[in-house]
Each structure stands twice: as C-alpha cells, then as structure tokens.
Amino acid sequence: MNFDRILPYARQLLERVVDKGDVVVDATVGNGHDTLYLAQLVGEHGRVYGFDIQQEAIDETASKLEEHHLRNRVMLFQEGHELADQAIPPVHHGAISGAIFNLGYLPGGDETLVTRPRTTITAVEKLLDMIKPGGMIVMVIYHGHPEGAVERDYLLRFVQTIDGETAHVLRYQFMNTQTPSPFIIAIEKRSLRN
Amino acid sequence: MNFDRILPYARQLLERVVDKGDVVVDATVGNGHDTLYLAQLVGEHGRVYGFDIQQEAIDETASKLEEHHLRNRVMLFQEGHELADQAIPPVHHGAISGAIFNLGYLPGGDETLVTRPRTTITAVEKLLDMIKPGGMIVMVIYHGHPEGAVERDYLLRFVQTIDGETAHVLRYQFMNTQTPSPFIIAIEKRSLRN
Numbered sequence: 001m002n003f004d005r006i007l008p009y010a011r012q013l014l015e016r017v018v019d020k021g022d023v024v025v026d027a028t029v030g031n032g033h034d035t036l037y038l039a040q041l042v043g044e045h046g047r048v049y050g051f052d053i054q055q056e057a058i059d060e061t062a063s064k065l066e067e068h069h070l071r072n073r074v075m076l077f078q079e080g081h082e083l084a085d086q087a088i089p090p091v092h093h094g095a096i097s098g099a100i101f102n103l104g105y106l107p108g109g110d111e112t113l114v115t116r117p118r119t120t121i122t123a124v125e126k127l128l129d130m131i132k133p134g135g136m137i138v139m140v141i142y143h144g145h146p147e148g149a150v151e152r153d154y155l156l157r158f159v160q161t162i163d164g165e166t167a168h169v170l171r172y173q174f175m176n177t178q179t180p181s182p183f184i185i186a187i188e189k190r191s192l193r194n
Numbered sequence: 195m196n197f198d199r200i201l202p203y204a205r206q207l208l209e210r211v212v213d214k215g216d217v218v219v220d221a222t223v224g225n226g227h228d229t230l231y232l233a234q235l236v237g238e239h240g241r242v243y244g245f246d247i248q249q250e251a252i253d254e255t256a257s258k259l260e261e262h263h264l265r266n267r268v269m270l271f272q273e274g275h276e277l278a279d280q281a282i283p284p285v286h287h288g289a290i291s292g293a294i295f296n297l298g299y300l301p302g303g304d305e306t307l308v309t310r311p312r313t314t315i316t317a318v319e320k321l322l323d324m325i326k327p328g329g330m331i332v333m334v335i336y337h338g339h340p341e342g343a344v345e346r347d348y349l350l351r352f353v354q355t356i357d358g359e360t361a362h363v364l365r366y367q368f369m370n371t372q373t374p375s376p377f378i379i380a381i382e383k384r385s386l387r388n
Contacts, residue, residue, distance in 0.1 A: 002210040002330065002382055003364045016196040136196065162370045169369040170197045176356045176363040185369070188196055
C-alpha cells in the first residue's frame with residue numbers, strides 16, 4: 001500500500017515535532033509499546049510521562065522499559081490522564097513537544113475498562129494548554145466497541161470546537177474497512193508564526 | 195505547520211505512484227494548474243488526459259500548456275469525466291497510474307456550473323476500473339457551496355461501499371477550519387500483493 005498505515009503515520013507525525021531531549025507524554029500507557037517508543041525517541045536527556053489507571057499496564061510497561069534499560073527516562077503514574085496537569089511538574093508545563101493517546105481498551109486486558117469521553121476530553125484540553133507552541137497531540141481512536149463509538153463522536157464534536165487560531169486539527173482515516181479500524185485525530189498547537 | 199497542507203498532500207500522494215512516462219488523468223481541468231503539474235510529472239514520454247465541460251477551462255489550459263511547451267503531452271477533452279472510458283483509447287485502459295479530481299466549481303468562473311454527484315461517482319467508478327493495480331485516484335473536495343455539501347455526502351457514502359479487497363480509501367481532512375475547507379479522499383487500487 002502506498003498510503004501510510006495508521007500506526008506508522010501516528011509516529012511519523014510525532015517525529016516531525018519531537019526532538020532528542022524533549023519532554024513527551026504517553027497519556028494511555030497500555031501495554032507500553034508507545035511508552036518504549038517515546039523513551040527511545042527522546043533519547044537519554046529526554047523525559048516521558050506515562051499515565052494509566054490499571055496496575056497491570058503500569059507493571060508491564062515498567063518491566064518492558066527495564067528490559068531495554070530505559071526505565072530512568074520515564075515517570076509512570078497510575079492515575080487518569082485527566083490529572084496530567086497535577087502529575088507533571090510545573091517546570092515542564094509549556095515544554096512538552098508531543099503527546100499520544102490510544103483510545104479504547106487495553107489490548108488483551110479487561111474490555112470493560114475503557115477510556116471515557118469526559119476524562120479524555122479533559123486530558124486533551126489540559127495537554128493542549130501544557131504543550132509548547134508547535135507541539136502535537138496524536139490520538140489513535142479505536143471505535144469498534146460500543147463505548148468507543150460514543151467516545152469517537154464526542155471527540156469529533158469536541159475537536160471541531162478548538163479555535164483555529166489555537167491549533168490545527170487533522171483527521172486521517174481509512175474509509176472502507178470491513179470493521180471499524182482505528183483512525184487518527186492529531187492536534188498541532190499553533191505557534192505565532194503559523 | 196507540521197501537517198501537510200491539502201494541496202501539497204494531494205500531490206505528494208500522486209507522486210508516490212506516478213512515474214516518468216506514465217499515463218495519468220486530470221478529471222477536472224479547471225484553470226489547468228493540475229494539468230500542467232501532471233504534464234511535468236509524467237515527463238516527455240508521458241501522457242495526460244484532461245476533461246472539462248467548459249470551453250473556457252479547455253482554452254485556458256491549452257494556452258497554459260503551450261506557454262510551457264507541454265501541449266503535446268496532454269490530450270484535452272471538452273466532455274464530462276463520466277465519459278473517460280470512451281475518450282481514453284483502449285490501449286491505455288489498465289495503464290493509468292494516477293487521476294485527480296478537484297470537485298466544486300471553476301475558481302473565478304461560473305459558480306452555477308459545478309460537478310455533480312451522479313456524474314462524479316460514475317467517473318470515479320470508471321477510473322477505478324481503468325487505473326492499474328497500485329494506481330491512485332485523488333479527489334480534492336470543495337464543499338463550501340450548497341451543492342458541494344451534497345456532493346461530499348454522496349461521495350463519502352459511495353467510497354465506504356468500495357470493496358476493501360478492490361481498493362484502500364483514505365480521508366485526510368482538517369477538522370476545525372472556520373469555513374468548510376477542501377479535504378482529500380484518495381483511492382488506491384490494490385495490487386494482488388497488498
């Protein structure tokens with residue numbers, strides 16, 4: 001396929017704005033794949049803040065990071081991402097260059113534990129305040145489960161209300177998949193110049 | 195902005211599949227910008243087929259191509275794109291690598307002369323038959339005018355019905371523009387391998 005697939009495109013977008021030494025956020029740690037990826041991306045002087053409400057996700061991610069000797073680049077919080085502004089030290093508010101959300105449930109985990117529109121939108125609003133101009137929030141939206149479809153619709157309505165002077169919002173989605181496949185909504189905070 | 199803007203992204207997608215010497219289609223010649231671009235893209239051994247129902251568009255495009263000494267790479271038809279299968283010689287059926295549609299009205303022209311969903315969808319179906327595996331149809335959809343919004347909705351419904359075994363369909367759209375800004379739907383015909 002000549003189109004970029006969803007997960008590689010999500011990472012490609014982040015890589016346009018995240019440099020070595022940056023501060024980034026994994027708002028939904030889950031199985032830790034993206035946390036590990038972000039830890040590698042920001043390098044030895046970078047910092048990753050990771051959030052997940054499930055002990056299982058935090059533990060698995062911590063082990064994965066330890067295996068790769070990258071545990072010290074990552075601060076993990078077993079808390080909802082809607083508390084990001086309290087968990088992330090003030091010195092890093094305004095310094096974050098990238099954040100990623102995987103919205104849905106933990107693959108292989110408890111399918112009744114899903115992200116919820118109210119807390120997701122609160123987290124996105126807070127992170128949009130906390131990222132630096134030119135920074136990006138990338139959301140990968142899994143909407144195959146019933147709550148996922150509801151969350152998707154809330155999010156689509158919400159992002160349309162983001163002031164165009166504040167941020168650009170991009171949707172990247174395959175249209176003719178047999179089952180609802182994940183898609184991307186990405187938000188880039190505008191700098192004064194663009 | 196770190197996101198690719200709509201028109202550059204439309205061209206970037208086409209450039210992934212169109213090589214020198216290829217056969218391509220400008221389904222909506224309009225002011226000839228894309229026709230000229232395609233003529234340059236396919237090089238001296240390539241061929242562009244261009245369609246527009248308006249004499250004004252055909253004349254302006256012919257002049258523009260002549261100015262650039264590229265008139266001989268392009269065959270212009272003052273006909274609707276839904277007749278593409280009759281206008282394009284059979285030898286090139288199955289050989290087309292790229293096609294572009296700009297859906298809406300001719301900028302600066304008669305705003306009552308707009309593309310229509312029925313003929314647009316017929317043209318897309320025929321071109322999807324006529325492009326080669328791995329080839330791409332890129333549609334830039336202007337939906338700020340009332341008929342444009344109707345056409346957009348027909349097209350969105352139509353592309354969702356394209357069999358996933360036949361083609362991939364991608365949507366690329368900015369979500370929070372103050373006025374409806376153009377967006378992309380791109381269709382890549384699958385080859386046996388992907």
